[in-house]
Amino acid sequence: MEYVLVLLVGLAAGAISGVIGTGSSIMLLPVLVLVFGPKQAVPIMAVAAVMANISRIIAWWSEVNWRAFAAYSLPGVPAAAIGARTLLVLPVRMIDIALGMFFLLMIPVRHWLDAKHYRIRLWQLSVAGAIIGFLTGLVLSTGPLSVPAFTSYGLVKGAFLATEAASSLALYVSKVVTFQESGALPVEMIIQGLIVGASLMAGTFLAKSVVKRMNTSTHRYVLDILLLCSGISMLVAAFH
Numbered sequence: 001m002e003y004v005l006v007l008l009v010g011l012a013a014g015a016i017s018g019v020i021g022t023g024s025s026i027m028l029l030p031v032l033v034l035v036f037g038p039k040q041a042v043p044i045m046a047v048a049a050v051m052a053n054i055s056r057i058i059a060w061w062s063e064v065n066w067r068a069f070a071a072y073s074l075p076g077v078p079a080a081a082i083g084a085r086t087l088l089v090l091p092v093r094m095i096d097i098a099l100g101m102f103f104l105l106m107i108p109v110r111h112w113l114d115a116k117h118y119r120i121r122l123w124q125l126s127v128a129g130a131i132i133g134f135l136t137g138l139v140l141s142t143g144p145l146s147v148p149a150f151t152s153y154g155l156v157k158g159a160f161l162a163t164e165a166a167s168s169l170a171l172y173v174s175k176v177v178t179f180q181e182s183g184a185l186p187v188e189m190i191i192q193g194l195i196v197g198a199s200l201m202a203g204t205f206l207a208k209s210v211v212k213r214m215n216t217s218t219h220r221y222v223l224d225i226l227l228l229c230s231g232i233s234m235l236v237a238a239f240h
Helices: 002-020 024-036 038-059 066-087 092-116 122-139 143-153 157-181 187-213 216-238
Strands: none
Touching (some): 002 024, 002 187, 002 216, 024 187, 038 187, 122 157
16 A cells, blocks of 8 residues: 555646646655665655656657757756765664755745746856755655746746756756665665656656646646645654
């Protein structure tokens, strides 16, 4: 029954992330923490996130902005590895609290960035890649930050979904390799991550047909709800 729950949530999370460009980790991570524990959940989610991003790249391959991808990923990949190594030495309760607080704080931060209507340059996207890369290694789900980073650069719809997915893929691969080298990703976890990732991929392809029919305000409200619920869930887990 636990695996059924994980797969059903994974399917829904893949569909949502396929529409708004993020949300799969935010939605699925609390369930993985409940089933596998926080130390195991993050490596499993990292493997699943690789598969989810591959599916978004395949779905929108022709619209990837490779300049933005390179600017974001080149500093982001080593930063993600540093963040992942930092994660491995943190206490379990601290991980739960950090994840919960991060999700909740992203609600006002994301709205503040939207209200400013920033248009960033390529070098600023590189700075964002380094910062978000480290946070991705540390707390896993940084979609609420990468979304305004890429949209502020001017990417929308398919171009945004494809480029964000390609960049996130590079960061998650760096994190997975770091976990593997550190002995934190045994074969069993890889298999679990592949199973979870398959459900995310299925959801992503199911969602492609609705991307053009969903307006920006709906995206914003869905993401806020996901952040709120996931942040509360992680904090509850930390204090029980």
